[in-house]
């Protein structure tokens with residue numbers, strides 16, 4: 001399950017079809033079953049030696065059979081499920097807003113009398129319109145954007161988006177809000193076709209990753225032992241300048257270029273002593289597995 005800003009069917013599917021994750025996650029799941037099988041086998045042979053009572057042995061065997069991975073537990077591939085977050089629009093000076101119909105909508109007053117205003121609601125400013133040359137239409141200027149959590153709460157908005165009515169002509173169920181856009185909720189959760197695992201790719205990827213990690217470990221030790229900017233970094237960590245600003249501004253820009261993320265100069269101390277400069281801090285492991293691995297390494 002992943003989130004992404006936008007989904008472009010052919011391009012996104014192809015990207016994920018080739019992505020490293022579809023290889024490493026299949027391997028991780030295979031490895032999980034392999035280790036569970038190995039552990040249960042060891043447990044079984046240990047129990048056989050130690051447990052003398054027959055009915056106890058039978059009970060243990062049942063336990064092992066229950067949890068032993070079956071041939072049907074083979075991993076065939078990866079199925080992704082994407083939650084589309086929407087693009088970002090500038091909201092203020094330093095503020096960016098997600099443009100997802102799940103959290104932002106549009107409203108237009110329909111009744112100006114009384115204190116309780118009535119509104120018509122929409123989730124998309126741009127919608128399909130075959131009457132236009134472009135194939136699209138835009139909400140008029142009477143519509144105003146709103147934040148769902150301020151207007152009515154997410155639960156109510158989602159149930160409004162899910163609400164259906166029967167089309168008078170086709171007698172089919174269609175969304176109550178902007179039916180011309182189709183099922184807007186389904187469009188935010190995309191499950192492309194599966195990516196099938198290729199064993200030979202898994203094998204070669206593991207060789208590549210292991211080699212790289214061994215080299216990194218060595219390089220890291222060299223750099224930590226005697227850190228002088230340029231010296232060991234240049235030898236072990238060549239700069240990949242195509243990644244400095246895209247897809248996002250690299251966090252190491254101040255070290256590599258002596259300028260902060262907005263382009264203003266920073267003191268040379270940042271480069272010579274990134275942690276001491278206060279601009280950087282040691283990365284903290286976010287995942288339990290990683291923490292354990294790092295501790296074991298230490």
Ligand code: SF4
Pocket residue numbers: 239240241242243244245250251252253256
């Ligand atoms: S700024 Fe980042 S991406 Fe660019 S060379 Fe430095 S480390 Fe590499």
